[in-house]
Amino acid sequence: MIYLDHNATTPIDERVLETMLPFLQVFYGNPSSLYRHGRLVRSAIDSAREQVAALVGVQPTQVIFTSGGTEANNLALTAIKWGSSLAISAVEHPSISEPAENWAKLGCDVKLIGVDHNGLVTQDAITDTIRHGPTLVSIMLANNETGVIQDVASFTQQLRAKGIVVLTDAVQAVGKIPVNYNHLGVNMMTLSSHKIYGPKGCGALIFDKATHIKPLLWGGGQEQGYRAGTENAPAIIGFGKAAELAALELAQRAERLLKLRKFLEDRLMAIPGITIFAKDTERLPNTVQFGIEGMDGEMLLMKLDQKGIAVSSGSACASGGGKPSPVLAAMGVSSGLAKSAIRISLGKGNTETEIIEFTDLLQTLVIPG
Ligand SMILES: Cc1ncc(COP(=O)(O)O)c(C=O)c1O
Structure with a gap:
């Protein structure tokens, strides 16, 4: 996984x-x-x-x-x-x-x-x-x-x-x-x-x-x-x-995660139709949330799951509810785009190879064929 x-x-x-x-x-x-x-x-x-x-x-x-x-x-x-x-x-x-x-x-x-x-x-x-x-x-x-x-x-x-x-x-x-x-x-x-x-x-x-x-x-x-x-x-x-x-490992973890997040974001931005929410705002070094107009976030989550990749379609507590995220609604994101939202939150064990595998798969799911 x-x-x-x-x-x-x-x-x-x-x-x-x-x-x-x-x-x-x-x-x-x-x-x-x-x-x-x-x-x-x-x-x-x-x-x-x-x-x-x-x-x-x-x-x-x-x-x-x-x-x-x-x-x-x-x-x-x-x-x-x-x-x-x-x-x-x-x-x-x-x-x-x-x-x-x-x-x-x-x-x-x-x-x-x-x-x-x-x-x-x-x-x-x-x-x-x-x-x-x-x-x-x-x-x-x-x-x-x-x-x-x-x-x-x-x-x-x-x-x-x-x-x-x-x-x-x-x-x-x-x-x-x-x-x-x-x-x-x-x-x-x-x-x-x-x-x-x-x-x-x-x-x-x-x-x-x-x-x-x-x-x-x-x-x-x-x-x-x-x-x-x-x-x-x-x-x-x-x-x-x-x-x-x-406390001991904070600086080292944050530096590594930020690098990995940037690597992920560059690859995501190469996929047509992707919007990264709050892209240029100060964010946690491990978190990226994005939407793809016309896609259903939960369907995407299921397809990724079938391939052994675990992501979230919003907050874990709200997922499964079928409602667009109140957080994105408060930011004025349209309900269509909000419903397509996927959240990636990286951890200290993730690698560039995993990011490549994920983004390659995502690309095939977003552009069928
Ligand atoms: C911002 C925030 N606050 C509170 C909680 C709840 O924490 P716990 O799962 O320990 O009850 C969460 C869990 O997702 C969270 O993300």
Whole structure:
């Protein structure tokens, strides 16, 4: 298989798996148990917390482990006060936009922050948002479909000056570009392990103590009382190792991926009728989303799948729904072109040979005969 869908999920890094195995096989103690067998697991979780904290430049106490990016985003949104208002960018992941829709049904005023044709939040939209004065604003750092990177630091400065709480979903950004919580100036940031070669079912909310979040799960008081439930120790420990490796290898991974992405884009542009979305905008080094007028993205995905090539026809969560991507719609892409969208997200294991094989096949599928 040629796997070109790393924004959906990444294969687990061998070194991460090795770190996790003893905590599945030997050290199975409950980290809350006071005897040695439990204390040992607690200590490994503490190290993982330090590793994740170091990746984004925060104190370990600012990290709350969750079951993934989705839970971290839902937990962050509990900072909204009852009856107050919320503003989210028009290109957020469903783990932000769906709870926001639910908040709207419960009577919360929810506004969308518009983006331009490149998927970038505009200064006008921020000025407008500030005028409405929401309690909380959510702007993702990098988009899962287009890879477009937002200028979160500059928006945060303006929003926080007005006392607005800022959340950024950094699930796709972290491990691909440098991400520093303090540099971005946000109140909250969310991460996911399985996007950085860690195990699935683990993520984190990074927060400051001045931001009043409320637990989604109540129970034994784990994670400083913000996320009860016996910790998923092997996954947390794997996430920690993945975070350590991401920090160590970030520059080298990003440089290699960017080269490979440019190689892919040159070959894509040689195929007639292809539009690369947000082509000249700052994007993640691994992500390219394109459309081909007149084609059906999901049909194309199936044909590529038959040849052993895994790509996405939009965000993984939305695929299969048959609806054009809300992200592309927000960018003003016509529904015909949006329905033809294919997302390629490269990973550290991909090679030029794979790109050649993929683009050669794509060419035959786009121009039959
Ligand atoms: C931008 C973004 N946020 C959040 C999530 C959800 O993360 P998880 O799969 O860990 O729940 C994803 C997953 O695709 C994502 O791409």
